[in-house]
Amino acid sequence: MKKSIIAFVTLALLASCNKKESAADNLHLTGNIKGLKTGTLYIQRIVDTSLVAIDSVKIDGNASFERDIKLESPEMLYLFLDRGVTNSLDNNILFFAEPGNINIDTNLDNFISSAKITGSKNQELFEEYKKVNSRFIDENLSMVEARFKAIKRQDQKAIDSIDAKQQSNIKRKYLYATNFAINNKDHEVSPYIALAEIYDINIKFLDTIQKSMTPKVAQSLYGKKLTKYVAEIKKEEQKTSVSE
Structure with missing residues (x-):
């Protein structure tokens, strides 16, 4: 009985550690794009020299966004804005993602140049x-x-x-x-x-x-x-x- 209790406690501790390790591997990404009413945000990474979307956020009235992204390792990601109506070269923010909380604040008119990225040491x-x-x-x-x-x-x-x-x-x-x-x-x-x-x-x-x-x-x-x-x-x- 005593061994069973010890084994149970050990498993519980391991499960707790695994949860913490799993949580540590996640990027919690938040942000706000001032002036954006509608559009779609795509979070992208480079795979074999091509940009591939790993998540997306539909913006409809609320310019704030929030996403949890699984990261195996710190890496450069891209926040791409599909404006829907207008074509613009100013639509892809490069940011160094790493586990933890990262926030990106910017505005619609100067999407890249006004971007303020916080929470990442890299x-x-x-x-x-x-x-x-x-x-x-x-x-x-x-x-x-x-x-x-x-x-x-x-x-x-x-x-x-x-x-x-x-x-x-x-x-x-x-x-x-x-x-x-x-x-x-x-x-x-x-x-x-x-x-x-x-x-x-x-x-x-x-x-x-x-x-x-x-x-x-x-x-x-x-x-x-x-x-x-x-x-x-x-x-x-x-x-x-x-x-x-």
Whole structure:
């Protein structure tokens, strides 16, 4: 009888733990789209390079929404707004989903640019990364314009100078991304940036990022993808060196 009671208590504790673990794997997504009267929201993820809807919310009068989504691992998801009547490019918000409570507030007129996403540490870090990275993008755009003008006036000296500056800007951009990924090795944003932003960098940098990941991050969706990607590149390089 005593053993039966102990066994029952053990099973109850295990069941309780499993429930907690299951709950921890869920994303509770809430939000509000100011000005939206009717439309459909689709929560999407990338599957084999294509966006696939994993849930949807019908908006009819109430601009607030709420959904529970099963997450195996933190990952980038998309909140797509089907406006129904008007076609707009401003209709897909990228957000770094992770277990817990995440809220997205925005408005109909500036769906992407006005989006405020809270509750995700990976999202917070990704926005920090994007803020600095945008400076490199802006610098490059300025140089593209300057290079175009130099070509029009056939100023080869200016073209060569701009080319050198562009190369330097690219190197600084890649170095920043590498350092950011390494400094945030305990978050899934690290392998994501390696795969999405600097996948074509020298393998030694990707290898450094991959080896710096914490065990938890290494077992995440993007951690596994980065490990596989680095292994494939090394394999290809070995084949190339042997054939030469």
